[in-house]
Amino acid sequence: MAGLLRSHGEHRVRRFARAFAADPVEALLYLPEEVSRQFEHPVDYPVDADWEQHLHHLLGAPWPCPQTPRAAALWSAVVAELRARGLAFGRHTYGQYSDADESLARAVWCTVVHRRAEVVVETGVARGVISRFVLAALEQNGGGHLWSVDLPHPFERSLHDQTGAAVPERYRPSWTYIEGSSRRRLPRLTRELGRVDVFVHDSLHTARNTRFEMGRIAEVLAPDGVMLIDDISTHQGFAPWLLDRPHAASLVCPSADGEGLFGVVRLRP
Numbered sequence: 001m002a003g004l005l006r007s008h009g010e011h012r013v014r015r016f017a018r019a020f021a022a023d024p025v026e027a028l029l030y031l032p033e034e035v036s037r038q039f040e041h042p043v044d045y046p047v048d049a050d051w052e053q054h055l056h057h058l059l060g061a062p063w064p065c066p067q068t069p070r071a072a073a074l075w076s077a078v079v080a081e082l083r084a085r086g087l088a089f090g091r092h093t094y095g096q097y098s099d100a101d102e103s104l105a106r107a108v109w110c111t112v113v114h115r116r117a118e119v120v121v122e123t124g125v126a127r128g129v130i131s132r133f134v135l136a137a138l139e140q141n142g143g144g145h146l147w148s149v150d151l152p153h154p155f156e157r158s159l160h161d162q163t164g165a166a167v168p169e170r171y172r173p174s175w176t177y178i179e180g181s182s183r184r185r186l187p188r189l190t191r192e193l194g195r196v197d198v199f200v201h202d203s204l205h206t207a208r209n210t211r212f213e214m215g216r217i218a219e220v221l222a223p224d225g226v227m228l229i230d231d232i233s234t235h236q237g238f239a240p241w242l243l244d245r246p247h248a249a250s251l252v253c254p255s256a257d258g259e260g261l262f263g264v265v266r267l268r269p
């Protein structure tokens with residue numbers, strides 16, 4: 001057992017040394033996340049079984065929603081395209097990360113369409129499932145732009161050529177991919193944009209990083225803007241952030257496979 005623990009520790013040190021050699025700035029920015037992770041614990045949020053109806057209420061959109069079949073068709077198309085290219089898809093198939101879940105993808109589609117969003121920011125791209133949903137929704141709206149901040153997997157470089165695989169070439173004019181951690185890239189992006197209509201957090205799911213991203217976006221979120229925050233149950237970042245904002249409306253939504261939760265926030269009622 002002691003030998004196993006020692007070799008696990010050595011593996012992590014070697015992994016970090018390789019990441020440091022490739023990009024010392026990002027490796028050093030990652031260290032405090034790893035430290036704060038030691039103090040994190042899962043949170044058992046009460047889940048809203050009628051989240052989709054409540055999301056539409058929060059968006060001021062009709063329910064049942066006429067967009068649901070479109071989102072379902074896009075989901076099937078994206079999964080089929082990735083599989084046809086021989087790419088893995090699903091939970092924990094992008095290193096320790098997962099591709100987006102169908103419920104989050106549908107929530108993103110409806111939020112971008114019903115809000116008629118023009119300025120959308122996401123963090124965490126991987127194969128680009130959410131990027132594809134945002135870009136297709138913007139196309140249906142007739143315009144808008146997506147900025148995606150993404151640090152390609154720091155420890156599994158073999159995954160890098162899959163970044164954004166779900167996004168067809170024709171969407172590129174509406175898409176700005178910004179390589180680097182959100183800690184490094186988000187402050188400048190939000191300063192330059194000055195307004196964000198919809199934000200999707202799906203990058204590094206630590207409490208520290210989630211709170212940082214939500215804080216940066218909150219400074220520029222449009223009055224009717226919406227944030228969708230993935231994987232809120234693995235750490236204690238989401239609820240305390242909301243406690244400081246008593247006027248915010250929020251939902252806790254289950255993933256389609258029942259394994260995770262995502263949150264929805266509107267800062268002003």
Ligand SMILES: C[S@@+](CC[C@H](N)C(=O)[O-])C[C@H]1O[C@@H](n2cnc3c(N)ncnc32)[C@H](O)[C@@H]1O
Pocket residue numbers: 094097098099100123124125126127128129130131149150151152153154180181182183202203204209
């Ligand atoms: C859960 S995956 C994203 C899934 C994606 N949203 C989708 O639609 O399938 C997380 C992604 O965030 C990236 N990432 C990890 N740490 C990051 C950070 N600090 N800032 C930005 N991206 C990060 C990972 O390399 C990976 O590409």
